[in-house]
Structure formats: C-alpha cells, structure tokens
Amino acid sequence: MNVQTATLERDITPTGSDYEIVRQAIEMISLDYREQPSLETLAEAVGETPSSLQKLFTRWAGLTPKGFLQAVTLNHARRLLDEGAPLLDAAFELGMSGPGRLHDLFVTHEAMSPGDYKSRGRGLTIRYGYHLSPFGIALVMATDRGLCGLAFCDAGEEREAFEDMARRWPNAAYVEDVAATLPYASRIFDPSRWQADQPLRVVLIGSDFQIRVWEALLRIPINRARTYSALAAEIGNPSASRAVGAAVGANPVSFVVPCHRALGKSGALTGYHWGLTRKRAMLGWEAGHFQPQAT
C-alpha cells in the first residue's frame, strides 16, 4: 500500500493544523534563544503577521511565543526536575477540577509476555492510521488489546515513520484502519478528555528492562521531569543511566508514555527519537495547557 496517499484524518483537534507554523517558530526560538527573537522577527520568518502568529501560537501552546520561550529554557527544565519543589503541582492538583494527570492516573497498561515480544509480533494484527495532531502527523497503532504504538512525523515522512514502527514487530500483520485509530488520536490529544472514567488502554511490547523503564516514565506527572540517572535508580540499577536512555529512546508509544519528560542531569533535552523540536514542543505545550495560570 502506498503510505504516502494513506488517509490522513484531519481536524482531530482545533490546533492540529497550527503545528507546521508553530514548529518553524519553535525551531527558530531554539536556535536563536540567546537572541530572544522578537515576535516580529519570528512572524516574518514563518510568513505570518505578528498578530496572526501570536494568535495562532497561543491557540496552540496555551502560551504566547514569549511565554513559551521562557518555558523551554534550561532554568525551567531544571525546575521540572527539582524533586523537592512540587509546590506548583500541589497547588494545581488541589484546585484541580479540570484536566488531571494523564499518565499516572488515566493510563492502564499491560505488558506482552516475553514470548510474544520475542516472536516480534507474530500472530498480532496491528491497525494503524495517520492523524493530524498538535505535534505534527501522528501515526497511531493499536492491537485489539489497546494502543501499542504512537509515532510522529512531518508531512511527506509518513512512510519512514511507518517503517520505523513496523521494524519493531516485523512479523505482525498491518491493516490501515483510520476508523479504528481515530478514537485513540482524538482522546490522546484533547486534554479535556484526559479523565479517569475510561482509562486509555496501552499495550507495552518490549523487553523486561524496557517495560520497567517505560513504567517508570508513566509515573512522571505532567509538568515534571526525571533525569535518566534518576530513572535508573528508580528501577534499581542506579548506574544504568545509559541503558535507560536507550530504553527510553525505544519507547514505541511516545507522548502517552511520556519519554519527553526524561532529561539530562543538566536539564538539557539531550535527545528525542522524533526530533528535539518535537520534545521541546511537547514540554512547552504541556506547560501551557497545565499551568494553573499561564504567565
């Protein structure tokens, strides 16, 4: 099947189509963050007027470009890591009537048996579909037990993303089925639907070690982060930070298993399978959508 012409389900969120512009702005912000590019500079570079960029960006991020810029600085990243100062979270959670913490409360997961893992997907039917998301095109994959894969790409890279995923379970049968994946996509990218009533079912397909790392990731609350070494300590292998990095990088259900919340000890983003810009976008987007009040 020609993945390039595969169905792309649009409009699962009102901000999905903003991402292309936002991505360019974020790339510029990251590259020139020392320069603190002005709104005018950014707007010109992405071919928008300052006011339309401001509006579009804020709709997407819940933050102005300036606010976003502050949210993705090293200092802010360090704050996400700070174990001792969850004051922001406490205040937020107490007053929380709206969106809750997605990952530790509202995702249920199961791990496939080691045998299933070793068979590299044999006997498994995986349904997949492409959906426009706040972070570009999302490739959603699911078995009948639940969500098993979530990948991201920009327009034109659909095939690469698919092959990247399919390599993990080469013996599975793949069926494009946008109707089957749409409910996952619309649920995942709409924070107003991050609620406990119907937890998102996730199937983790990986080695023992990887599963332990991914479960540790699921325990990181939104708007917090962990270092690779802290994650290593948490799973009982304090010196295995590098191996943890490798396992985090192999996470097949990105975003839902929040691998974007793993940072280097300095607060640096260090790496992301689907591109550092996307990791930055996710962290900024979460900051904008889940601060008690955006500043």
Added chain:
DNA sequence: GATCGCACTGAGT
C-alpha cells in the same frame, strides 16, 4: 559470552 552501541555524566574548555 563476545561484541556493539548508546536519548549519560562530569570535567575541562
């Protein structure tokens, strides 16, 4: 069990 490669870290610049 050998070999490979890594989304680490810390020190030095």
Added chain:
DNA sequence: ACTCAGTGCGATC
C-alpha cells in the same frame, strides 16, 4: 555550550 573520554549495561548474534 561544546567536546571528550570513561563508562555500565542491555541487546544481539
């Protein structure tokens, strides 16, 4: 911020 080397560890054959 960037490079560099020392690393431990899991994955793979």
